[in-house]
Amino acid sequence: MSVQAFLFYLLSAVILLSTGIAITRRNLAHAVVYLVISFFGTALLFYLLGAPLLAALEVIIYAGAIMILFLFIVMMIRLETPEKPLLPRAQMVPALVMGVVYLAVGELLLTFSEPAAKVPLESAVATPRVFGQFLFAQHWLAIEIASLLLLVVLIGALLIGRQRSKIEEPES
Amino acid sequence: MHISPTAFPWLSSILFCCLGGLITILLLPGRRHQEIKWVSAFFSGLTLVLTLNLFLLYDQRVGGLQFVERVSWIPSLGITYFNGIDGFSLPMLLLSGIVFFTAVLTMWELEHRVKEFFALLFLLVTGVFGLFMSLDLFFIFVWYDVSLFPMYLLIAIWGSTRKEYGAMKLTLYLLAGSALILPGIVYLVVQSGLQTFDLTALMRADLFSPFEQKLGFFLFYIGFGILAGVWPFHTWSPVGHVAAPTAVSMVHAGVLMKIGAFGILRLGIFLCPLGWLYWAPLMALLATIGIVYGVFAGLRQTDIKYVIGYSSVSHMGIVGLGLATVSVEGLNGAVFQMFAHGIMTALFFSAVGYIYDRTHTKALDELGGLSHTMPVASGYLVIAALTGIGVPCLASFWAELTVFIASFRVYPLYATLAVAALVVSALFMLRVLQRTCYGPPNERLAHLGDVSLGLGLPRMILVAVILLFGLFPALMFELIQTASIPLLNGLPR
């Protein structure tokens, strides 16, 4: 087992563990913080798999922006009554059944996958420069669409935020 | 089948006459009620004249298809605009012409959304005329749906007594029927391998295998049978009759139900004679149940239009019984019964419509003593009821007699039951008369006036037709025979 493989397993363990803890927290702020750890782990994993730019983006956007957003929201919400059963059985049981089936299917897919998938991966790096050029050369249209999406989302979020205040006015 | 082309497109001119009426009405401003009514009367009268003209021009010695018009429409699919009439469709055209004209006159007092009403009525009748004269399966289906669509609006907007329910039920039933007819048409056209919807081309005896004919006939029988009020698919009809406004009831019971029987005849029997032979016992059974059931169910009704609705079920059963005999007499009787019943129910609904417009009630308990206040109007009701009972010298007697004679040879038991139903039929019709027309003068209704000459005109026409064909049934039978004898002779036995 190479160092890289060891690192991979280590990072996987960190990611899965922190995610597992995150989703079982009663306190939302704790959950978000654990998830930040998970995203950091993922960022490192990306770096390991040869995607430094993505690793940076992961840290900046996921662990940074998105999680901070979550934190803000969590702080704005005053939860008087925390979820009584954290994992209600009515939802737990179907989810578990589904999960078992899902994992079984995944396992089957992996077992019967092509043999090439069982060979360890060659390491390679897509440097930010090359990757950026590739992105804008090959997927410029998608980039434009994504930017449009972001614009729409910006306006949408604004609108939703404003509607709330409008709705509240007649109530008060 | 003998085919005689025509120099002048008489049949299309009927359709254009209806369409012309429709367009003219649409162009008129909606508040000018009188003008709209006169225009409707003019165009419907013109169609009546045209159909009468056809009745006179049709050459009975030659027989076969006459006044044939054929224009290729979508060659790649084999769809042609193909019209023609024979001894079966001509009585139906005449019936439609008479009922349409009288229905328009009956609605002379309409004040609510006049323009829309007459426009929809014209659309409905266009479909009816088109269906009776068309010889192309595709067009038959299209006309069928054209005639169904306005019914919903006509009943739901201008109706009474649970009109939305009635309209919805009727529409759903009839659409269910067309959901069987379309597969039947497509199935046969595909199986023929001829790439044509032409009825005459598909009529060749050896074209379809026995199984295909059985399946096709069954689809057509049930599909059109729903419209013809075949038991147990009849329950839309009383509800629909009751809910519909007068003119629509007239057209509906008078003509639309005949479309069902005519469809069975035109599509089922013409295309799938072996299927006809195969399913005839079932048809006879259902028809007999319908006859008996209709009169008994009618006996319990308290709404006068329900009574007529159930009597229609019974009378259409006689049509079915006639078709099921697979004989010339049976076919003659069935087609004549279609005609006679159409005129009779039109008269019935017309008479009831007048009474309803005045008294605002159709409940038997609330009427009574009408003969004092409106002797003429109730006289029409009496004549209609007597026709329904099958009194001789009124049109439907001959039709019923012929059907009974024909069916007695083939199905003695069914014929006996059908004849016995006459007694109950008399019982319930006379009960209706007793409760509406007779009895001591009703103070509540005393102020009402009798029917005037102008408003009586449509009823007069209908009575005259009933008497004419009741006294001279040969007029109709000789015409129908020109079609039924070749049909039976061409039957594979």
Add this chain to the structure above:
Amino acid sequence: MMDISLAAALTGLLAPLLAFALIMVLLRGRPHLCAGLSIAAVGLSLGSALLLLARHGASPNPLEYSVQWMVSGDLAVGAGVFLDPLSLLMMVVVALICLLVQIYSLGYMAGDPGLARYYGFMSLFAWAMLSLTLAPNLLQLYVFWELVGLSSYLLIGFWFEKYSATQAGKKAFVMTRLGDVAFLLGILLVLAHLGNLGIREMNTAAVAAAFEPSTLTVAILLIFGGIVGKSAQFPLLTWLPDAMEGPTPVSALLHSATMVAAGVYLFARLYPFFSLSPTAMAVCLAVGTISMLLAATMAMVTRDIKQVWAYSTISQLGFMLMGLASGSYFAGVFHLTTHAGFKALLFLCAGVFIHHFETNDMVAIGRAGGRRQLIPLVCMTLAAAALAGLPPLSGFFSKEAVMAALAAQPNPIWLGAGLLGAFLTAYYAFRLIFLIWFPDRVSAETAPENTDAHGHAHAQPRWQVLVMLVPLVVLALPTLGLGGLQTHLMSFLAAGLTGPEPVLPHLPWLPLTASGCALAGLILAWFEFGRRRAPRIGFAERSAFWRSLFAERWYIDRFYRALVDRVIDRGLARLCAGGDRHVIDGAVDGLGRGTVASGKAVSGLHRIMIQHRLGTMFAVIIFLALYFFI
């Protein structure tokens, strides 16, 4: 070139039709013109009937004029006239009585608001009845048979504001219709086997070869069913007494002399055909006998003057059927003829009383001074004596002919029944006569209940009284004299019959016995109603059991009522209507509801908690993956 006979027959037939059409379409506003037109038309019919009788009375060959009225496949319906002694005799009788009754109605119906309608329906009836008489084939006969029933319905319910009248009309129509259904089925059966419905063709002996014997019996009995309905025989006899709700002239014309006699006429018309099946003849004989006796018992207890004559009509029709069914064509037809005369007379006389005293109750009429109406009372007494079969009136001869035929039967029970019938007939007839002639003045009830709602002015113009009396006198003549024509009629009718009339043994004791029975009835009636200190209560009325049995018409009506109420209205009709609403409609509506419910169930998937939707989505994706990859 049209034959004079045909022209006369057609004129006679179509004149009333024309009158009917004119009256109903154009002349409703002018009642007197309508009356005149109708009377003129029926007078024309009588004239042509007499002309035809004069031309063909002597010729033995029947004449038939026929055209094809309608052809449909193998079925050809002919229309025409058939002139033979029987139809000519009947035509004269019908036309004569029609004419007399219509003249009489001028007085009886004067001032009625529906006079025009009345004469219109009368013309319709005259047309239908005459055409029935002359019908050359069974189908035409059936057509007019139905039309006669229709005019009967219309005339019984003429005063439609009276509930009882409309009810009676409906009952009459439906009950005769019941018989007609059998008749129609019989026609269908004959048609199916014989392929022909011509009366001449049916009356040949060769017909028997076309049938199985049992089928033939069934066919005959089915046709006899029509006779039972129309002639109000057992078990369809109860409509006739109710039919007395109509105006009295209508009762005189339709429900005594002509229409109800059409049944007997049909029997006579098809007499050779009927006699092909001895079984059927035996059934007919039994039905006739039962009807005769039942109706006679019912007549003994009623106090309604018209009802008595109605029961007696049923009874006498049964008697005619007995004559015919026991093998004597002549006896039946002869009694039919004489009966038409004296029964019409009885009704018309009763009409005078009813018109004058405004009550149907014979006791009330007697107390109110019925015997001061001398001419009607004398006429009625004469006619009653004829009905009872007292010599030398017409009824004596015809009854004696029937008795002779009965005596020729091997089983003496029929003769015994006939004699019993004669006794009862004389009893109830003279019960009525004596109650009017010799009323008890002890309790002077002068407020007779007004059962005849038809009001009119008491001070009648002189001409109206006259117009009502003349027909009585005219009808009294045949009642007196028709008996003398027995031998002439016999030879005249025999000419038309294809088979030989059985020669009946002449039994000298029979007339004596028959009139003895009648006399006994008369004397009993005298003891109970006529003599000075008579109890004025009949022997049948003394026992409550018999009285209610007879007055309730042997509970036949109640049976029918229960049948219609329980079996038809509350049974079958309810079953069908309920089945329609609950089973068929229920199924359809259930289908509709099911569609809506399943739609709701599916749409529920979109309305559950967001997480369930999420879960569902994933589950679907997983299963899709399973499906595609494995």
Add this chain to the structure above:
Amino acid sequence: MIVPFNHVLVLSGLLFFLGLFCAVVRRNLVMILLGLEIMLNAAAVAFVGASLRWQLMDGQALVVFIIAVAASEVSVGLALVMAAYHRTGSVDPRQLEQDG
């Protein structure tokens, strides 16, 4: 030489399962959104692994878009959560169902 591609997929699958579990089971709108984020992240891991496996950069490009979509989704989603919270005073999806 790192690890076989299958192992990357296993990691991604487990991560996805955890996200799914979170989204389906937790009765909290914020946690549902978090679960979605986890699932998107899992997809991103798989894509990066695939990019290495086939030595193509398109997989990495797709991750960029995934991140963009995740960002937009979360901002709209959180705005909606806030709206829902203000309307119902709770972040329980059941409340949302009953009152909405």
